[in-house]
Amino acid sequence: KAGVTQTPRYLIKTRGQQVTLSCSPISGHRSVSWYQQTPGQGLQFLFEYFSETQRNKGNFPGRFSGRQFSNSRSEMNVSTLELGDSALYLCASSGLAGNPYEQYFGPGTRLTVT
Amino acid sequence: AQSVTQLGSHVSVSEGALVLLRCNYSSSVPPYLFWYVQYPNQGLQLLLKYTTGATLVKGINGFEAEFKKSETSFHLTKPSAHMSDAAEYFCAVSDRGGADGLTFGKGTHLIIQP
Numbered sequence: 001k002a003g004v005t006q007t008p009r010y011l012i013k014t015r016g017q018q019v020t021l022s023c024s025p026i027s028g029h030r031s032v033s034w035y036q037q038t039p040g041q042g043l044q045f046l047f048e049y050f051s052e053t054q055r056n057k058g059n060f061p062g063r064f065s066g067r068q069f070s071n072s073r074s075e076m077n078v079s080t081l082e083l084g085d086s087a088l089y090l091c092a093s094s095g096l097a098g099n100p101y102e103q104y105f106g107p108g109t110r111l112t113v114t
Numbered sequence: 115a116q117s118v119t120q121l122g123s124h125v126s127v128s129e130g131a132l133v134l135l136r137c138n139y140s141s142s143v144p145p146y147l148f149w150y151v152q153y154p155n156q157g158l159q160l161l162l163k164y165t166t167g168a169t170l171v172k173g174i175n176g177f178e179a180e181f182k183k184s185e186t187s188f189h190l191t192k193p194s195a196h197m198s199d200a201a202e203y204f205c206a207v208s209d210r211g212g213a214d215g216l217t218f219g220k221g222t223h224l225i226i227q228p
Binding site: 004035043045056058105106 | 148150155156157158159160163204206215216217218219220221
């Protein structure tokens with residue numbers, strides 16, 4: 001089985017711009033979660049989608065949003081980028097309904113905001 | 115709210131020596147517990163997990179962890195370190211409802227001395 005894929009792997013954006021990151025889960029997995037990883041804050045939960053519905057959300061501002069498509073692929077969007085949004089964004093998929101049990105992570109998208 | 119504390123941001127051991135990475139958690143409900151490993155420029159790989167049943171859990175690459183409820187701990191061990199074990203290790207907890215995603219510790223960087 002193919003693993004979780006994320007595109008692009010690297011991205012450089014300017015403050016004020018917006019960005020969209022994509023995640024394709026493992027085939028058959030219906031839950032997709034997003035995490036932000038930074039040296040200062042570590043790994044933080046952004047949100048989780050299941051069957052095109054956001055089920056859970058972490059403590060991030062409204063500039064961070066996401067969606068999930070009928071094929072379980074997910075995108076996350078960050079609007080009005082700030083320097084502090086520079087991070088590794090990780091996507092994880094799970095086979096169980098709306099439960100983060102045994103999540104499988106993709107390689108991440110490294111976002112640099114200048 | 116859940117939290118995870120990993121004692122020691124850096125742990126250094128000699129090749130062939132015992133590896134012990136410490137993890138303590140707090141959770142108001144019975145938790146799921148996980149250890150993940152992250153190699154440079156990669157996503158997270160699941161090493162092992164505790165959900166229910168046997169408290170001594172065996173994972174990949176010779177790692178194991180023991181869930182001790184009375185000590186709220188889930189320490190990771192490996193009898194004999196190998197150079198390829200050098201990486202960042204993360205302990206994570208989730209409640210059984212999965213409401214808040216995975217909560218991660220800050221991570222422990224494992225250094226293997228030749």
